[in-house]
Amino acid sequence: MTSTTFLRPWQALTSAATATAALLVAFVLAPAALASTRATTALGSESNLIATFRTAFVSYWHTGNADFGAELRPVVDYWFRYHVAKALLAAALLAVLIALGVLSWQAFLRTSGLRAAALAASGVLSTALAVVSLAAVMANIHGMAAPFGSLLPMLFGKPNASAGPLPDTLAQIRQHLADGQNSPALDVIRSDYVKFHAVMAIEGTLVVLVLVLLSVLLWRGFTRTDRSERRPRRLLAAYGVFTPLLALTLAVIVFANATTAAHPLPGLESFFAGGW
Known part of the structure; x- marks a missing residue:
């Protein structure tokens, strides 16, 4: 060389x-x-x-x-x-x-x-x-x-808005949500809230699928690598374990976001109660 x-x-x-x-x-x-x-x-x-x-x-x-x-x-x-x-x-x-x-x-x-x-x-x-x-x-x-x-x-x-019109506005939104009232502005808030979580669920699902495919390829590479090649096998095995764990973690996040998108009211109520 x-x-x-x-x-x-x-x-x-x-x-x-x-x-x-x-x-x-x-x-x-x-x-x-x-x-x-x-x-x-x-x-x-x-x-x-x-x-x-x-x-x-x-x-x-x-x-x-x-x-x-x-x-x-x-x-x-x-x-x-x-x-x-x-x-x-x-x-x-x-x-x-x-x-x-x-x-x-x-x-x-x-x-x-x-x-x-x-x-x-x-x-x-x-x-x-x-x-x-x-x-x-x-x-x-x-x-x-x-x-x-x-x-x-x-x-x-931060900065906390304990004074001024913002606390009253948030209180009105919480009241509208609790009473089941609708308004054009609240409809937009709800729509973007749902879209935010729905897009996360969709893109997360795609990434999970890619990670699952990558896991399969890593373990296939592991089984096809000669046993005498210890370092390559260890490296493939390490990533073969890490990748599905990452996919599983992301799948939990996907499920949470999909659930929120499908049933946004509890999440919105919690959010405007300061539960973000």
Whole structure:
């Protein structure tokens, strides 16, 4: 093996690691800038976003209309663009992390000693970050599908809104839900709440199916690998156990979201009681 041939895998690993670092920084810092327009630049600040949304939401509720209007519409549109940017960056990060993990484990199987230990650590870290990135992709997809619904949690938490019109507005919504009253605004709230959870259930189901297929392929690879190849077999077995466990965890989340989408009233009542 020439030195040039030896360096190529390490150059690929270095490139993948550099791309991972760059995408991590972009995922944290870039979405607000990418989503902003001249009219919504201030929304890049979390405190401004929360304050603006709360004020716009109160106005929206009291108009009684289904249309978001001139005050709330820019906030919802900004939040949609924000989730688009986040989803694209998270998807790119996921792809790079999968490549980094594959390269790390391939190199691990060809070497030994401290270098192998470093490559194993790289493979494990890449896998963990890939799972987080997958969760980010999924979260931002259903955030894109229901941007208004994904804004609703900002009505609660810090900064606490114990004064002003927001507490009275939330009390009115709780009363409407308890009494079974309907209004155009409440119908939109309910619709986006259902959509938020339904999209999560659908995309989660697709990912579970992919993970189940991957599990089958991993165990098939394990059974077809010669017993003398201990390291490859151990690696395949480790991922063969991890992947179905991940699928099972996600299946529980899918079931919870599907149940909420099918029967939204208890969830909505709990949500507006501050149970998010």
